[in-house]
Amino acid sequence: MGMYAIIGGTGLEQMDGVEEVQRHLLETPFGKPSSSLIEVIFEGKQVLFLSRHGEDHSIPPHKINYRANLWALKEFGVESVVGVAAVGGITAATGPGQVVIPDQIIDYTWGREHTFFDGPEVEHIDFTTPYCKVLRESLLSAATADNVDVVSVATYGATQGPRLESAAEIRRMEQDGCDIVGMTGMPEAALAREIGLCYGCCAVSANWAAGKSEREITMEEINENLKEGMEGVRALLRQLFRGTLV
Numbered sequence: 001m002g003m004y005a006i007i008g009g010t011g012l013e014q015m016d017g018v019e020e021v022q023r024h025l026l027e028t029p030f031g032k033p034s035s036s037l038i039e040v041i042f043e044g045k046q047v048l049f050l051s052r053h054g055e056d057h058s059i060p061p062h063k064i065n066y067r068a069n070l071w072a073l074k075e076f077g078v079e080s081v082v083g084v085a086a087v088g089g090i091t092a093a094t095g096p097g098q099v100v101i102p103d104q105i106i107d108y109t110w111g112r113e114h115t116f117f118d119g120p121e122v123e124h125i126d127f128t129t130p131y132c133k134v135l136r137e138s139l140l141s142a143a144t145a146d147n148v149d150v151v152s153v154a155t156y157g158a159t160q161g162p163r164l165e166s167a168a169e170i171r172r173m174e175q176d177g178c179d180i181v182g183m184t185g186m187p188e189a190a191l192a193r194e195i196g197l198c199y200g201c202c203a204v205s206a207n208w209a210a211g212k213s214e215r216e217i218t219m220e221e222i223n224e225n226l227k228e229g230m231e232g233v234r235a236l237l238r239q240l241f242r243g244t245l246v
């Protein structure tokens, strides 16, 4: 399957417990990626790690240079990318702490640099299946092998942020068929497809989405739930890179 990269989101700004080999500071035609590409040895495999919001978490979702991030990974020779993302849970199975491997996505973002095909080359990618089937299968097998409980069919609704949603926005998203809501799933998934990267998403529910619980959503709650959920993701990733799955 070639070289893998992990794009780490909120709650996974850094990869702990792995051997860091080298940092690669790349410049792309679209500017700088969110962080250096951090080359690590993870379960004996060479893996690149990129911190989506920067290692100090200083880049909000709408300011992330998604094009530079994906371009840098491609240029480095990466073939498969696992995008790890914190999300809000909309439907019943996606409560706080739950790991979700979505199979579909709806884009509600706007005003982002969202394509490599800005002309003069006109190109329309097929996006029927927005996540790479092979990688999704590997992620699900890893979850089974390591007994990590995951929701394996789910639609990710990508919102603009940085504010959270209103209860009515979440009701509308649920009617649209969204199970989880996050702010970074797009254009990341589409850019990966445009550039020929096999991209899969591993989401962790940090909170019930707006209006789905009585409580106000706080960053403290989000960070607390993520700690637990990211343990599941780390276990899943360890399993992914171990043995024969990759």
Ligand code: HPA
Residues within 6 Å of the ligand: 086, 087, 088, 089, 159, 164, 165, 181, 182, 183, 206, 207, 208, 209, 210, 222
């Ligand atoms: N909405 C959007 N993005 C999120 C949320 C949410 O409730 N939780 C974590 N990321």
